[in-house]
Amino acid sequence: MCRLCALTSSEPLSPMKAIEALDVMREGHDGSGVGLFLSDLGGPWEELEGAPILSGIFTNDGLKRLDRFMMEIGFMTKYKLSIKTPKRTPPGVPKRDVYLIRAYELPEEWDQLPPQEIRNRLLGVRLQLREMGQEKQDMIVFSFWPDCIMIKEIGDPMTVAEYLGLDRKELRARIILAQGRQNTNYAINLYACHPFFIQGMATMTNGENTAFVPIREFLSSRGFPGYVGYQSDSEVFTHILHYTQHFLGLGLEHYKHVITPLQDEVLETHPNGPFLKHIKRSCRRLIIDGPNCVIGCLPDKRLFMVQDRKKLRPGVVGGRPGLYAFSSEMCGLDAMIPDRDKSKDIQPMHLDTVIVGANRQEVRLCSQMDTLPPVL
Amino acid sequence: MLSDGHIAPSSLSLRDLPWQVHWSLEKCTLCGRCTTVCPVHAIELGVFRKRILETALGITQAPSNVFKVFYGIRQKTDPAYACIGCGMCSLVCPNDAIMPYRSEEADKLRFHINRGGQPRRRGGRRNVPGGILDRIKFIRISMLTDPALDAGRHEFELRSLLGRVLPPEENLRRLKEDGWIPPVREIYPLIIGGMSFGALSPTMWEGLQMGVAYLNEELGIPVRMCTGEGGCPPRLLRSRFLKYVILQIASGYFGWDEIIHAIPEMKEDPCAIEIKYGQGAKPGDGGLLMWYKVNKLIAAIRGVPPGVSLPSPPTHQTKYSIEEAVAKMIQSMSMAWGFRVPVYPKISGTSTALAVLNNLTRNPYAAGLAIDGEDGGTGAAYNVSMDHMGHPIASNIRDSYLTLVRLGKQNEIPLFAGGGIGKNANLAANAAALIMLGASAVQCGKYIMQATAGCLGSESDRCNVCNIGVCPKGITSQDPRLYRRLDPEKVAERLVDVFLAFDTELKKIVAPLGRSTSLPIGMSDALGIDDPAAAQRLQIAYVV
Known part of the structure; x- marks a missing residue:
């Protein structure tokens, strides 16, 4: 249970x-x-209405691939939260390079799209990233949606929470x-x-x-x-x-x-x-x-x-x-x-x-x- | 015969027969019941002459002998009268003096049952014990993280749907627009398969119908029974019990004149219409009711003259092609009842089942597909069809279900599996296995006959004389002297026993798998088998 x-x-x-x-x-x-x-969400995210937030875990290579990919399809970083973790990982928690939470500006050409289309395209981007990540084992993507952040990790909840601050x-x-x-x-x-x-x-x-x-x-x-x-x-x-x-x-x-x-x-x-x-x-x-x-x-x-x-x-x-x-x-x-x-x-x-x-x-x-x- | 006598090619000794009747001189009272009851006249009164030597001890008296006569039972060796092992002799014997035993060696009779160039015809089944269904295990037992349910106390709703189920979006759209929504019946997942009035005796049929009515009206179990190809008694057509009946139409159209004429007088719609294109026991061969069984009553219901054999053609002759036949027949049958009655075809298990299924997915009126596997039973067929033709049901159903999954239409066209379910008495286990392989419900006939009326058939060629109307239990006979042996009330009682026991067993299977509120159709992760090839073929787990 x-x-x-x-x-x-x-x-x-x-x-x-x-x-x-x-x-x-x-x-x-x-x-x-x-x-x-x-x-x-509270804090800085409140002003980012409509900007999709990408949550996931990346290797350094994965992050580079992410940046290239997002740039190509016209997404610009609007705001990001960097989670710096201590050098030593606690027992039971795997070592990761980057825990990413990043808000993006929608590509300009999406401006005229109906909301339903935007929703489906955001889903498409998340699935594409997920697929890319599974291919090279360098990205895990949880969500890509306005006003939503997801964090997941292996380990005891309190230990992980303290480790990630x-x-x-x-x-x-x-x-x-x-x-x-x-x-x-x-x-x-x-x-x-x-x-x-x-x-x-x-x-x-x-x-x-x-x-x-x-x-x-x-x-x-x-x-x-x-x-x-x-x-x-x-x-x-x-x-x-x-x-x-x-x-x-x-x-x-x-x-x-x-x-x-x-x-x-x-x-x-x-x-x-x-x-x-x-x-x-x-x-x-x-x-x-x-x-x-x-x-x-x-x-x-x-x-x-x-x-x-x-x-x-x-x-x-x-x-x-x-x-x-x-x-x-x-x-x-x-x-x-x-x-x-x-x-x-x-x-x-x-x-x-x-x-x-x-x-x-x-x-x-x-x-x-x-x-x-x-x-x- | 004498030791220097004449031997014909078909002269057989008792040893050459599949069954030898053992009889005890000591116990026999010569009452004659056994010879009277034997359905095939395999035994008769025997007058035996016996010589007894009388040799005194001394030398004064010369040895002599006496010839005595005694009476008893003689078994015939003529192939036409070979014992069928039904054991009725033993059933009626007051002293247990007689019993047929099966020869341990393969008989020689089989080479001689084609006199007059007529190959063997019989009723029964394929006569192959075992089968893949009995080997499938239910391996996903809920433990610890998901508690198993309580088969005795939790609520269960083990019901299936017969009828074309629309995709949710389409259903809601038509509901909103008041469009036609195909009729769907909620039924119990064990259907009594098509056994015709004619193949079965009137008492057997009446007993089953009474049992079905009781199950529905008193116990609330929506059991349905298919008529088979033989029409339906006129009073039943005009009664409220018709809603528990699936009317079958097949290539001989027997009884359909009566049915069509009764439509305006029907108080209820029938549960469904089954269009039979094939039968698992004799695929590619039409139905057969041999002349022995076509008495006046049967002839009247079927609309034929009495005393003639009634072979249905292998295909529906009125239509040009099978695709056309399926589409047109489904549509015209639907139309006959104002599109209020589900209509579905039944085919025999075949490697071409998927072609039929693909065709049905594009037919909005097709309410399901019944597939009857090679282990199905029949009242009459050529031995060769029964033994060598057909397709096992497990892989046929699995392939069909997975095809529907690929099309996203699983359970929209319910699949009904038949043929060999419960052939070794494991009715609930076989049914559950097929349901988890993808069947929405199963059809069963032989088990019902065995359990409700004591049919003697077995997987080793016992009895099997359903075709010639001499069924010693009165199940498949049209001779009143025979069918009066069967009390329809008792048949009905046994049918209720069968369904209640089946229901408990089915719950005992699905509850430990953590299922109760819906039938686990396609829950293949619960299945395992100890044969890697079968596991791979059925896409279930291989377990040892």
Whole structure:
């Protein structure tokens, strides 16, 4: 099992908040890796609206290749954060040349492009870099998107955070997703490390997806270039979310109906029964099975948590207006927001999706039994 | 015969027959039940003459002998009357005095069952024990990180979809625009395969239908049964139970006059229409109901004169080409029921299955594809077709599924696998293996006959007289003296037993794999086999 925590706050916070929460939940992860997703960024990034930020790990050669490549396609560096690491790496953490977080100016000729085209091109650049990196083992690229930073590394979360000096002003963000990894099925590969990212959406999962192979086959055969990777069975959760929103035009409230549909006899009496039956049938290949707690963030800065059909994984949500946190365990929540009204904590159950909006004023609990908002 | 007597080429001794009937003089009461019940008249009353020497101890009395007569059972050696090993003699014997035993040596009879130049025809199956399905193991057991589910307590929804499932985008678009959405049935993934009214006796058919109705209406398990090519009794066509029935149309069109005329009076739509193009047991050969079984009732339902053999042509003769046949038949059948009923073809396992499948992917009305592998059973076929023709189901289904994956249409056209599922009684394991290889559901006939009615067929050529209407259990006979042996109520009870037990076993397989809320179609990472070549061919793990 992995451990997850997420924060959404009106004021930018240090990612160390989340790392500390992972640290108190260390019984639940084996220190084999940590992944961070930061959005609604504070500090210098706030003024870079629309500038895609590239996050990744590079060798010195890789960095040169990156620069040449980006220059060729017309991207200019707008701002960069250099993470200088101590000479000696702590035990369990590999030696890297460069942890890169760099914002780019979009090429001039992109100015006239429709937003959808820009989104797809940004995805294309990330995939191209990823491919180049895999070819020569000199680049690992996590995200390339405005207002999103991702950091992933092998090792104990606290050790890695201290080593990389994550407690710095420039990394403060209003939304933080963090995962402490328990290495399970697949070899340690940073591309298998949560959170997973596609076009501004990120999700991370505590659990295992036993329906992984058929779901991967479905997504891979959609003909969408972004549905690749799958070094981890949890990556499909991010892509299913993307698919339901981008291709089916469904809302976040529908996500759980796609991955864990209600049983037929319940649908008979559900207010949206006939519609949901169509969703269940045509999206049957996206039904997940097995224990999963999914925490994710949408481009509109909503944070959510979805539970599996049998509630086999822990998850708790709590906080106060202006600051809410999601965590695998209560102790993680306590570490992030000790001074909250604990009686208002929510442990979403097998039918529930929890959503905290961008205004961070309340926690919305959606049950699958509720009437759904209309689909546009 | 006498030692200096005449030997004909087909003169066989008991030793040359596949089955020898052992009989005990000591236990036999001469009641005659065995000779009466024997479906092939392999045994008859024997009058045996026996000489007994009487030699006194002394020398005063001369030795003498007595000739005595005793009565018992004599087994015929004429190839036409060779014992089929059904064991009915033993079943009816009050004293357990008689029993057929299989010869340990290959029989000589096989060289002589072609009298009059007529090759052997029989019912049954391929008679090859074993098979790849039994060797597939489920290796991905959830441990530690993902707890296995509880087959007894967790909720399960092991249902499959029969019908063309639209891609999600297209489905939502048509929903919004009120367009035609192909009919889709939610069914149980074990379908009772096409066994016709005619191939099966009325009592067997009635029993199965009653069992299916009970499973649906009392237990909520949506089991479906295919009629096979033989039409459907008129009352069933006009009853609400028709919705549990898949009507089959095949190249002989038997019974379809009755069906078409009943359409205006139907209270319910049938579950689906299966267009049979081929059958796994006898690929490339049409259906066959031999004259023995075409009595008045069967003749009436099929719309033919009684007492004639009914061989269906190997292909649908009314159409010019197979592509045309598939497209036109699917469309006209869909139209007959106002596009409310899924229509799909059934073909025999073949190396050309992918061509058929590719064709169907481009046909918006095709609701699925059933593929019947070489291990399928039949009520009547030429021995050579059964033994040597056909394609194993596992690789056929796997190739088809992977082709659909490449096209992004997996599960949009559901694949139904048949042929040899449960042939060694491992029904749930075989079904689960095929589902994980890519089948949406499986079709099964032989196991159902064996488990619900005590069919005696085995993988070693036992009984196999389904074709001539002498089924000793009354399963495939049209002779009232025989089929009255079978109580339809009991058949129905056994069918319910079979499905409940299958359901538990299927849960016991999928729960440890961490699956419960959807059928694990194509979950090939769960499969392993101890044969590297098979593993490579099926693209599953090789485990030793």
